[in-house]
Amino acid sequence: LEARTGHQEETQEMIQRLQEKVEDYENYIQTGNAYLDIILRDKMRQAKESRIDVQAEVEFSKGKFIDGLDISTIFGNAWDNAMEACMELPAGKERFIRIYIDIMKKQLYIAVTNSMKGKAQKAGGRFLSRKEGTHGFGLYRIDGIVAKYGGYLKRRTEEGVFATEITLPLVQ
Numbered sequence: 001l002e003a004r005t006g007h008q009e010e011t012q013e014m015i016q017r018l019q020e021k022v023e024d025y026e027n028y029i030q031t032g033n034a035y036l037d038i039i040l041r042d043k044m045r046q047a048k049e050s051r052i053d054v055q056a057e058v059e060f061s062k063g064k065f066i067d068g069l070d071i072s073t074i075f076g077n078a079w080d081n082a083m084e085a086c087m088e089l090p091a092g093k094e095r096f097i098r099i100y101i102d103i104m105k106k107q108l109y110i111a112v113t114n115s116m117k118g119k120a121q122k123a124g125g126r127f128l129s130r131k132e133g134t135h136g137f138g139l140y141r142i143d144g145i146v147a148k149y150g151g152y153l154k155r156r157t158e159e160g161v162f163a164t165e166i167t168l169p170l171v172q
Helices: 002-027 034-049 068-087 137-148
Strands: 053-058 096-104 107-115 152-158 161-169
Touching: 034 053, 034 068, 068 096, 068 107, 068 137, 068 161, 137 152, 137 161
Parallel strands: 053 096
Antiparallel strands: 096 107, 107 161, 152 161
16 A cells, blocks of 8 residues: 555656646747747746746747848847846846737837846947946847848836837838
8 A cells, every 4th residue: 555655646746747847838939930939938948947927929920031040149149138137136026028029010020128127227329238257249249130131129228127129121
């Protein structure tokens, strides 16, 4: 009887782990773009582990004109910056990342908004990196990609929040 009870507990634990994995998989967004799907799945997992609330609304069906490496650069850098800013907040504070991608006025609209400690600082018209020993190269890379596609980029900050908005003309 004792061995049987131990086996049942072990089976219950396995079922619990499997359910958690299925729930995690179901919560990931399917954008139809393999590059973006991988990035979002990985970054959302990291955010969950770091207790960062993520809300994402993604309509990327018309984003096929963007090169995979450019997708990786935009979303990888934007997400990494957002996560780093969130992690500056104490664990009890509200940490969040909001991703919104849709078509607006014949353009692909991308918005990444995150919580942060304080307000981002600017110098020479550019936002400064808070990372020691680096200079915000990710921001420069995003700027270059937006220019490559003839798009527009706007970054804003207010107390406790940072937002990046990108619009890219749709390729017909």
